[in-house]
Amino acid sequence: MDVLLESQMSAEIQRLLTEHQRYSLRLEALMTKPYLSSDEQLEEVRLKKMKLHAKDLISAIEHRVAATA
Numbered sequence: 001m002d003v004l005l006e007s008q009m010s011a012e013i014q015r016l017l018t019e020h021q022r023y024s025l026r027l028e029a030l031m032t033k034p035y036l037s038s039d040e041q042l043e044e045v046r047l048k049k050m051k052l053h054a055k056d057l058i059s060a061i062e063h064r065v066a067a068t069a
Contacts, residue, residue, distance in 0.1 A: 016061075
């Protein structure tokens with residue numbers, strides 16, 4: 001695999017991991033509340049979807065790297 005491409009994929013994985021962690025932290029903060037407003041409930045759903053999407057992208061990149069290695 002091209003070193004530049006591998007470096008770009010590594011940087012993208014790192015960016016996605018950072019996003020995933022940020023979503024997790026915000027979800028944890030929401031979960032500490034005894035009650036969520038309507039906006040917070042929508043944010044929770046949106047964060048869960050974005051967190052899952054980031055994880056799916058990470059998996060796809062890792063599989064692509066493994067397939068070309």
